[in-house]
Amino acid sequence: MKLLSCLSLTINLIVVSNAVDHPINPSTLAHTIQAGVLKNFISTNSSDSNESLAKLREAAISGLYNESSKDNSINFLTNLALTAQDSDAIMALADYFCEGEGTIERAIPLYNSAVRQNKTRAMFKLSKIYLMDSYKDINLAHNLLLLGTDLNDDVCRCALAQHYLDGTFSPSNPQKALNLFYQSATNNFDIGITQSAVLLNSTRIFAKPDPVHAYELVIKRVEIDNRARILAIYLQKSSAVQLYTNQHYLKLAEAYMVGKILPVRVNRAKYFLNLAYKHHQISEAEITYYSKLIHSEKSGQSWPKPTLLDKILNTLF
Structure with missing residues (x-):
């Protein structure tokens, strides 16, 4: 008001x-x-x-x-x-x-x-x-x-986001634009979904593109949105997206911490680690072990697999 x-x-x-x-x-x-x-x-x-x-x-x-x-x-x-x-x-x-x-x-x-x-x-x-x-x-x-x-009008929100991206009202601010597009994406608004995916798969937000997050957004809309379908086909060529389609969630969690094929994003690493546990790909002891590796100061490091002792210790404590 x-x-x-x-x-x-x-x-x-x-x-x-x-x-x-x-x-x-x-x-x-x-x-x-x-x-x-x-x-x-x-x-x-x-x-x-x-x-x-x-x-x-x-x-x-x-x-x-x-x-x-x-x-x-x-x-x-x-x-x-x-x-x-x-x-x-x-x-x-x-x-x-x-x-x-x-x-x-x-x-x-x-x-x-x-x-x-x-x-x-x-x-x-x-x-x-x-x-x-x-x-x-x-x-x-x-x-x-x-x-x-x-x-809460998504047409106005996405128009505002595009102007922030283009620098109409102030210097271009891709992160601010993505925040608005993504909010509309959560409302299942097609423009918000596809524009979020485009930005996530560019270097305007992160040092490396995030095709996995982009793919997660568009894959749900391929049957009703032609642009989403085209983006999904393009993104499927990514090796990181292939990890996603093959449900290699632990590898994706590690990839988000190592930062070689995906940007370093701690929250996404936690998300896929929990997904791996939910799909019974790792045990309770293993998720406890890997959770300790998810810290911003440990980014860029490959994850050593837990030893038998690690599993025992993480089960006990």
Whole structure:
């Protein structure tokens, strides 16, 4: 909410009525529902009226892109926006003016009104507008994406991540970008998954790429995301990924500590050591022994196999 308060000081929120510079006179339109009639229609507040209103709204939105019904649709949706602050009507008008007519000046106040209703898609759309040369306001674009991210919208979050990667708002920060992409990946958002995988398999985050972590992300999405499928096929060529597909979890744990084929990542070493134990690849004594080798100061060293004495000692203590 702090972001929303800050943003409200920056954005000049204009009422929906100002969005249409020259509103069409309803009396000249044969099939237009007057604002007063519409208000009465809505005030009945019955389920039937809500359902009927939804159908009328849907028909009006479709009619925006038909020359013969465009004027009626604009007038109806404007009345609906004014009377009920209907966010669907507001967004439909904004999208039409922005993308259908190309009159961005008429779309901006509508998107602003939708932002006031916490509509994250409006935040994303406005951020794109404020990065255009004609309307450039980098701080405002940044704040809009921050607000959308704060409202847990993955489109805004991934857009923000990409801008952090590209250096739009500040010098490029790949780690900050990965953190945001990865958060969306945990929400099963496709762009977050594939972009996280791309960054993990590059040297922009770690000194060595991490194809295993990248593969773990994309392999779950290969059947529904073509980009994930392409990335998975490419990553399967990695010897480290082959260790993963063959379930050599102890070797992967060691690889994350040695740092030859994978980056040194202590948390990943612990993860695969526990996975090896869970899959009965090592005993309780062995996991105790290997756990003592997982320390950042011991990175870069190959793991000696436990002797019989080690196993006995780790069983006893």
